[in-house]
Amino acid sequence: DYPPGPWGYPIIGYIPNGKFGFEAKISQLRKEHGRIFCWKIGARILVFINDIKLIKEAFQNITFANRPDIIFLSFLEDKSLGIVSTNGPHWHQLRRFSLRHLRDLGMGKSKIVSAIQFEVTELVNHIKKQSGKPAPFPNVLTMAVINVLWQMVASKRYDFDDENILAMHHDMGEAQRSLNRLAFLDMFPWIASVLPEALLNKITLKYKFKLVSDKMSKRFQAYIDEHKKTLDENNPRDYIDEYLIEMKRQESQPDSTMSGKFTYYKNTFSVILKIFKIDLIGCIADLFAAGLETTSMTTIWAVFYLATFPEIQEKVHKEIDSVLLNGTLVTIEDKSRLPYMEAFLTEVLRYSTLVPNGVPHTVMEDTKLGGYIIPKESIILTTTESFHFNPNYFESPEEFRPERFLTAEGKFSAPREGFFPFGIGKRQCLGESLARMELFIFLTSLAQNFSFSSPPGKNIDLIPADIPIINQPKMETRYC
Ligand code: HEM
Secondary structure, X not given: OOOOOOOOEOOOEOOOOOOOOHHHHHHHHHHHHOOEEEEEEOOEEEEXXXXXXXXXXXXXXXXXXXXXXOHHHHOOOOOOOOOOOOOHHHHHHHHHHHHHHHXXXXXXXXXXXXXXXXXXXXXXXXXXXXXXXXXXXXXOHHHHHHHHHHHHHHOOOOOOOOHHHHHHHHHHHHHHHOHHHHHHHHHOOOHHHHOOHHHHHHHHOHHHHHHHHHHHHHHHHHHHHHHHHHOOOOOOOOHHHHHHHHHHHOOOOOOOOOOEEEEEEEOOOOOEEEEEEEHHHHHHHHHHHHHHHHHHHXXXXXXXXXXXXXXXXXXXXXXXXXXXXXXXXXXXXXXXXXXXXXXXXXXXXXXXXXXXXXXXXXXXXXXXXXXXXXOOOOEEEEOOHHHHOOOOOOOOOOOOOHHHHEOOOOOEOOOOOOOOOOOOHHHOOOOHHHHHHHHHHHHHHHHHHOOOOXXXXXXXXXXXXXXXXXXXXXXXXXXX
16 A cells, blocks of 8 residues: 555665666656555665655654654654654754744844845955956855854854855855765665674775764854853843753753763764763754755855846846935845735745655655555655646746746735645744845845846756755855
8 A cells, every 4th residue: 555656676776777866757757656656775665755645644643753863864862852854743843942032033024135135235245356357156154044043043243254264165065966875774774794894994085074073063062061150140131041941941851852872973983982962963964954054055046047037037126226325235124015026935935846856754654545555654746846836836947937827917926735845744944034035135135236147159058066955156156
């Protein structure tokens, strides 16, 4: 009763022949099998849900809110820490705590607008230095995005040329691009007990990930230590302060989810080490990993679309020029006066389909869905293109057309069905309101100050690179 799909051979499972990208193979299997299919690779069963009704039924149900036990999901931190890869009451309480405090600290509220305006003004000044010359998007976008989030998390703002943060971002990007090597361990876990450590490392790049994760952990621990020294319990400054206060409050509770854990790992000499880590490190790593690349990449895609579709860019400019007179800074209250911009941003989120297969979910027991059994501990994914590019929900979905989200009177009309760039249900993106606000102010300010175009004689490549988790532009067109 499992969903249909390729099962392949025992032990190996189904490995497609030839040079097939993962996304292209999923697309082909979806066309072959329809609403739901299975794909067995090594020891794991992947289940892809491609039907809106089934996705809603599954992800709005707590049974499907679990994350599978895979290394792939927690490459920055131990999988038993933080929000993204934990389960049960532990996850639930940390998610609730994080949502509440990030909102109080300004997420999605006017309180954070001036920080976003400040960062985008710095970004605009930086881009001006390269105006008139063909160049990829400047790397400092990362700093602008991290500064907004880190203001709430750690009361920190970095200079745009802060080498340490740029290096940390570079390391994280490198690790992310090699994630399919690490996924090998999830699919074929037995290789860890039969292969010598050196060979295992060569195949999976395990130690490369460990190095990146250790470096980040040290930095995040330093933030926590700094905060502990200067904490005033009556005047919490940010997320870290709020966490430390709550952690202290729960100190005497044996079932507190906010303390920490001993984690074990094998070093290069196969010696098992035991270290204690507080959960807060996992939460900080999750916010960093989930909040940074997503918002930056969406901004880059938006700029690429402006450059590729000049008639759309012209409409964006026209609207901004008629609403924001004499270079006035945009605020969130201007949203209702900039319906074309809002429609453009919505089309960017649809067209870029940034997280093409969502973030993996699982069920702890065999569970029925759509007349099939979803095997316990399978890796459950969605195919976002099956609704973002579905003609039942979006007419001529292959066209980039912001007008689809405007009424005949030119008012913004939000998509009703088939639109889930931030996921859906119990695990829906925790930073959605921050991301939407930041993207609106960033993109409006960028379009207010610049005209973007492809380098002379060239077209911008809009096909994403074959990199796991996030649809990213190819490296050579991305940053300078
Ligand atoms: C354009 C920007 C963004 C997009 C497209 C995006 C998309 C997503 C998606 C698809 C998920 C998975 C939902 C699921 O598992 O079903 C997710 C989860 C998550 N996102 Fe975002 N995200 C964005 C920005 C952010 C930002 C700015 C933050 C940080 C404040 C953030 C924090 C998280 C966290 C912590 C989770 C895990 C939630 C959980 O497991 O309970 N995201 N996001």
